[in-house]
Structure formats: C-alpha cells, structure tokens
Amino acid sequence: MGLLDVSNLRAGYGSVPVLHGVSMSIEEGSNAVLLGLNGAGKTTTLLALAGLLPVSDGDVYYDGEPLTGSPGARVRSGIVLVPEGRHVFPALTVRQNLRLGAWTVRGDSRRFRQNLGEVYSIFPRLGERSDQLAGTLSGGEQQMLAIGRGLMASPRLLLIDEASLGLSPKLTEQVFEAVKVINQRGVTVLMVEQNAGVLEQADTAFVMQQGRITVAGKGSAMLDDEAVREAYLGS
Ligand SMILES: Nc1ncnc2c1ncn2[C@@H]1O[C@H](COP(=O)(O)OP(=O)(O)O)[C@@H](O)[C@H]1O
Ligand SMILES: [Mg+2]
Structure with missing residues (x-):
C-alpha cells in the first residue's frame, strides 16, 4: 500500500466527464511524476486529490484511510x-506570501521559523528577496515562491502542477533540482509535467492521456524508451 492509492477515479466539470477511471499508487518518500499533453486531465486529477473538485466515482486512500475531507482538512493532513x-x-512581500502558506502551523512559532529556514535554505534567492513584492519577482522566482509557500504548510505529500510552465530550460532545471532536494528531505512528491526532462529524477512515472493512465513505470526506464516518449509525450 502506498502513501496515496487512487483507484478508478472519475471526475469532471458539471456533466462533462474528464477523468475516466484513473488508478495510481504513490509510495511514501518517492518522487512521482504525472506526464501528459495539454488537456489530458492532469490538473483535474490534482484538484480532485486536493478536494477542490467533486469526485463522481472511485476510491482514494491516503495513509491507509479513505480520503474524504474538506480541502482545508486535507492540507492539515499533509496534502x-x-x-x-x-x-x-x-502586492505582498515574499515573506508575507510565505506566511500565508503557514496557516496550518499558526500558533507554532518554532515550527514557522523552522519551515521558513527550510524554504530559504532550498531557495536562497527567496531569502535574499524576503522584503521584495512578489509581483516584482521573475517567473522562476515566483515559481520558487509558490513551492516555498507550499512547504510552509509542512507537507507530507506535495502536489506540484506544471512548475516548469513558461520557464527557460535553465530555470526549469533549477526548479526540478529544488524539488529533488525537497523529496530527499523526506517529502513525498507528485509532480505534474509536460516536460519529459523531469523523468530523470522520477522514481515512478505515469503517463496520462484523455483522462486515463496509459503507461506506468520507472521514470528512468521511460526516459530511455523512445517509443513511449514519441507516442505519449510528443517529444
Ligand atoms: N473549469 C473547467 N470547466 C470545464 N472543462 C474544463 C475545466 N477545466 C478543464 N476542463 C477540461 O478538462 C480537460 C482536462 O483539463 P486539465 O485537467 O486542465 O488538463 P491538463 O492539466 O492535463 O492540461 C480539458 O478538456 C479541459 O478543457
Ligand atoms: Mg494543467
């Protein structure tokens, strides 16, 4: 049993189905990737897991228990x-943005400082710019801030939706590297990506097409599989 076990998940918008029975299992401590082209249903999957979109069918188990709580309860449980x-x-500073992410540790000032120190050690650039308005950061720095804000909530399972979107190859690499460090420090990660370069660091990879998982396997094996890449990832 994984930290997260999803079986036959169905969800959509209004009467329009998007996920047609998604199944995947994510081991505690792993760095997993969900890859797929635009419109495949990746964001929809994450929204359903976060409790932000109703599920019409299927089972999701988190830490061995059925996952049913409100979005806030899920964040408190580490998702x-x-x-x-x-x-x-x-219009808020970097530090103020980070503070907003820390609502789950409100009242625990030691934990807050610990998380803040962790974020600044993973993203030194955020530490250097802690008093800068977030709107004046570059795209890459804003992505680091968004991930840092997530870390402030003490995640056990971090879901990251297309961190590389719109970033240069160099910044993409920096963000991927930071996520690798976050995972090495003990956070289970599920990254959603269109950029197949992320497979290099993925323990487990799932390919999503039209609301279904069509390939699942080790990230490194998938990276080497030209046929999989051409057929499913458009690269
Ligand atoms: N708010 C919405 N209302 C209706 N349809 C939506 C909405 N958001 C996404 N969709 C549709 O759901 C499908 C999957 O979208 P999405 O999960 O965002 O894909 P991805 O993240 O893989 O690019 C697409 O066909 C998209 O048009
Ligand atoms: Mg998306």
Missing part, C-alpha cells in the same frame, strides 16, 4: 497543492 500558474499575491 498540499502548488497550483498551476503560481498564484502568488503580487
């Missing part, structure tokens, strides 16, 4: 989503 598009608060 933290870093949403697609970053959504930092532009």
Whole structure:
C-alpha cells in the first residue's frame, strides 16, 4: 500500500466527464511524476486529490484511510497543492506570501521559523528577496515562491502542477533540482509535467492521456524508451 492509492477515479466539470477511471499508487518518500499533453486531465486529477473538485466515482486512500475531507482538512493532513500558474499575491512581500502558506502551523512559532529556514535554505534567492513584492519577482522566482509557500504548510505529500510552465530550460532545471532536494528531505512528491526532462529524477512515472493512465513505470526506464516518449509525450 502506498502513501496515496487512487483507484478508478472519475471526475469532471458539471456533466462533462474528464477523468475516466484513473488508478495510481504513490509510495511514501518517492518522487512521482504525472506526464501528459495539454488537456489530458492532469490538473483535474490534482484538484480532485486536493478536494477542490467533486469526485463522481472511485476510491482514494491516503495513509491507509479513505480520503474524504474538506480541502482545508486535507492540507492539515499533509496534502498540499502548488497550483498551476503560481498564484502568488503580487502586492505582498515574499515573506508575507510565505506566511500565508503557514496557516496550518499558526500558533507554532518554532515550527514557522523552522519551515521558513527550510524554504530559504532550498531557495536562497527567496531569502535574499524576503522584503521584495512578489509581483516584482521573475517567473522562476515566483515559481520558487509558490513551492516555498507550499512547504510552509509542512507537507507530507506535495502536489506540484506544471512548475516548469513558461520557464527557460535553465530555470526549469533549477526548479526540478529544488524539488529533488525537497523529496530527499523526506517529502513525498507528485509532480505534474509536460516536460519529459523531469523523468530523470522520477522514481515512478505515469503517463496520462484523455483522462486515463496509459503507461506506468520507472521514470528512468521511460526516459530511455523512445517509443513511449514519441507516442505519449510528443517529444
Ligand atoms: N473549469 C473547467 N470547466 C470545464 N472543462 C474544463 C475545466 N477545466 C478543464 N476542463 C477540461 O478538462 C480537460 C482536462 O483539463 P486539465 O485537467 O486542465 O488538463 P491538463 O492539466 O492535463 O492540461 C480539458 O478538456 C479541459 O478543457
Ligand atoms: Mg494543467
């Protein structure tokens, strides 16, 4: 049994189905990747796991228990989503943005300082810019801030939606590297990506097509499989 076990998950928007029975298992401590082209249903999957979208069928187990709580309860239990598009608060400083992510540790000032120190050690650039308004950061820095804000909630399972979107290859590499460090420090990670370069660091990879998982395996094996890459990833 994994930290997260999803079986036959179905969800959509109104009467329009998008996920047609998604199944995947994510081991505690692993770095997992969900790859797929635009419109495959990756964001929909994360929204359903975060409790932000109703599920019409299927089972999700987290830490051995059925996952049914409100979005807030899920965050408190350690499931933290870093949403697609970053959504930092532009008129607030870096530090204020980070503080907003820390609502689950409200009242625990030691934990807050510990998490803040952790974020600044993983993203030194955020430490250097802690008093800068988030809206004046570069795209890469805003992505780091969005991930850092997620870390402030003490995640056990971090869901990261398309961190590389719109970033240069160099910044993408930096962000992927940071996620690798976060995983090495003990956080289970599920990254959603269109960039197959992420397979290099993935223990487990799932390919999603039209609301279904069509390939699952080790990230490194998939990276080497030209046929899989051409057929499913468009690269
Ligand atoms: N709010 C929405 N209302 C209706 N349909 C949506 C909405 N968001 C996404 N969709 C549709 O759901 C499908 C999957 O979208 P999404 O999960 O965002 O894909 P991905 O993240 O893989 O690019 C697409 O066909 C998209 O048009
Ligand atoms: Mg998406």
